[in-house]
Amino acid sequence: MKQFREEWDLDSIYVVDSALYSSDNFQQLRQLRWITLVTASLKVVNILVESLGEETFEDIEVPGYRIASCCSDYGGVRQRWLVVESESGRAQ
Structure with missing residues (x-):
């Protein structure tokens, strides 16, 4: 690196x-x-996704998808995360 x-x-x-x-x-x-x-195999990802409320997500131009923006300090580094959610993913 x-x-x-x-x-x-x-x-x-x-x-x-x-x-x-x-x-x-x-x-x-x-x-x-x-x-x-960021892979869903990280525990912090699952905790974050489960904590996001419906009001956190906003619709985007792509039908069937929504996004939420949030911050993480994973590994001691401030990061901005975008969580992408699909209708098919919600149904599962």
């Missing part, structure tokens, strides 16, 4: 694989702007 940061000095948002999402990697990712999928 250090070598990557030294070689690529771009003002960009990086899309990273969810395997990179761990508290061990956050200190190295701190100086980069990045986006990834």
Whole structure:
């Protein structure tokens, strides 16, 4: 990761694989702007999703989907999370 940061000095948002999402990697990712999928296998994800009320979600342009924006301090790093919910997912 250090070598990557030294070689690529771009003002960009990086899309990273969810395997990179761990508290061990956050200190190295701190100086980069990045986006990834947070897997539902993390306990904190399930707790967050269960705590979101209906009023938290807002409809988007894609029929059958809603989003909620919230913050997390997972791994000691402040993050903004977008939770995407689908009608089919709610039915399950």
